[in-house]
Amino acid sequence: MTSPVPTIDRSCGPSGCEVDWLTSERHQVADDVASFTAWAAERGWGDGLPLVPPTEGRVRAFLANCGRFPDEVVAALPPLQGECTVEKIAVNAVMAGTTPAAMPLIIAAIEAMARPEFNLAALNATTGSVVPAVIVNGPARDDLDIAYEVGCLGGAGGGAPAIGRAIRLVMRNLAGQLAGVTSQSVFGTPGRLAGIVFGEWEEVSPWAPLAQRRGVTGNAVTVYGAMGTTNICDMIADNGRSLLEYVGKGLAYHGANGTLPSSAFCEAFVAFNPVWAKMIAAEYPRMEDVQQVLWEAASLPVSSFPAGYDESLVGDRRIGDRMYIAQSPGDVLVAVCGGMGNLHALSMPSWGDTKSVTAGFQ
């Protein structure tokens, strides 16, 4: 077995190495956040929030902790399609205000988003309000202080917002996703600022972790093309069957990705709070059965669509006189997270024919 951690410290500078491994152009600027943020904004590097100046020292600290060589090409991110190196990711991660320890997760998420099935070229250009959500499994949740309990999708603080922002800055500065230039997103989404990054509360989930069910154990990210978040509230159901049916029906609405003829493939995502998860699992201990009930409920009668829509409701999501929001039960992703306050499930409608990707990291 060879260690994945390089034995050569390539974070060293010209004084410490025969070759300086950092190839980014250097700019001389004032070393304070306000001045640098204003200067960077003029160059289109910024997202409107304060930016940490990516000095050589800060960037080298990030590189020293990530176990990857600075000149390694992680991906060619569309639409720019340039070589997205570990060094460039580190520069953007510094600016976002995250920590060096987050580098392996950030790199894994970017590698996952660059997979062909994620369709990043289309996702980064679309008129839709989509952002890749990152669901984290494994010990890294706690190591990086990624929230998975109350307020985990926003408001809980911790390490997730800066990690999400680092990924968003990579999309801006390396992929070249710029609103009104390469991105045609009509409305955008708040998630394009700090991403959507949260953990699964594996310790209270009655089912195996999401990533494990998708074949990856330990630290892992699952990236999913999310058209924002939607709340599904219920105060009536007193059994797992009713609750699953109700939430499933909440996934299906006119205008959802699955109802669009332009989407050749569609997924759905549901997060259950721990209280509901326990109630559901009492009747459905197998995740496959949970997905089956959700999928069966997540459909709309063709008769509910306005006149003129019928001929567009085709493909393998139309079964008989109903239009399903996903091709199969397995395309409904389920995770457990959130507070113990009960009452709510969370849905993330999908985008286009993007297929979610799960990847592990050290």
Place this chain on the structure above:
Amino acid sequence: MTFVLDPTLAPVADIGDPGPDVDTLQGKRVGFRRDILWRSWDWVSDEWARLAQTDGAEVRFWRAKGRTGDEGDAMLKELDEFVAGIDIAVVGLANCGSCTSWTIHDALRAASTGIPTAAVCTDHFKDLASTLARRGGRSALRRHILPYPLDTLPEAEVRDIACAHYRSFLRTLGL
């Protein structure tokens, strides 16, 4: 003062050549790449195909569907086979963000084989198409611009627009 590292990348190398001109339609195989989004592009390409046949061309159609997973792999294979069987590629329709991305992708793939290729865009998405062509490494990719909005117009009106644009479309191809 201090030194900071640049967080951006330089654009990829650019090909400033639009590719060969079309000298005649007589006896040429004109391939129209369609999609599963825009009925207006079906109508426009119907009309252009009919007129091209009148000008002596043989026309072929191929429809792009899902672009991810196994279906996505199959689409690329089908596209390559389609392009291998034509002399002129007409790729549309760039009429939204994601479909502009795939229109330019497929047009660049066709152009890279050396055949005359035009991407067809609506006016609102022409700048995106130009940007993506540049970032895809071929800023001079031929683009024909149709009015916007197009897909919300009645079929007869769209077909009239197609006919009105036919000659300028041929000029886009260099004819």
